[in-house]
Amino acid sequence: MSALTLYQLVALMLLVAGLYGIVQRRSLVGMLISVELMLNGAGLSIVAASQLTGANAVLGQLGTLLVMGLAAAEATLVLAIIVVVSRRFGTTKTSEVSTLKE
Amino acid sequence: MEVLAKVAFAVYALIILGGAVLAVGSSSLVRALVGLIVTLFGVAGMYLLLNTPFMAFMQLLIYVGAVCVLVFFAVMLTRAHGEGEEAAPAPVKQYLYALLAGLTPAAILSWIILKHPLASKTVPLEVPIVELGKGLLEQYFLAFELISVVLLVAMSGAVLLAWERREKK
Structure with missing residues (x-):
């Protein structure tokens, strides 16, 4: 098995853990943690592919930096949404936050 | 050196696996957050193995330093303590759906990865x-x-x- 395959399998494992978590978790914070896991797997996959093949290594690393920046922006917005939801509904359980309008 | 790199890879992969299991499986959200941090450190180690120290540094700075603090704020602001929303076990149906959602892409993607392996360098160059x-x-x-x-x-x-x-x- 080549080195690239091993790195891709680790990234795939992170994706699977994140997908499992986002379906199984019952609170918004738990789902946010799962999304961060998946984004990390994506970053690892991009860097491994650009470092271990003949692809443009600068592009790969800057692409992962972009993913990290997007993850930070996404976490900020999700934090604000979670604060608003918990003020309005008193909980962040996904089963109870199911109405569009009160 | 070759053996040492393989050992380091196995250690980091185990750290990532353990952290990910803790992050998605723990019933306490604070423990799940600790699992996420462990995973992020493992991925930073993978970046070091890939000869990209700058990415490892950014991983620690952005993810561990900023994103995890944000998630911790989310945990605190919603009072999602240990006996919170994740404490009661989910219905069995939900675990089944979650397993299905995780394993279907895993099967397809791992089949593609293993069926069509790309030629890869053994020693990545540092940019x-x-x-x-x-x-x-x-x-x-x-x-x-x-x-x-x-x-x-x-x-x-x-x-x-x-x-x-x-x-x-």
């Missing part, structure tokens, strides 16, 4: 940090500016979302 800076300011200038606009919009959007409710009171 000097000057090259990265040049890339940011010359070729990928637009993406660099756009990500700062996205961050600014996200930050002001978050402030606006949290502020409006307070004024209504």
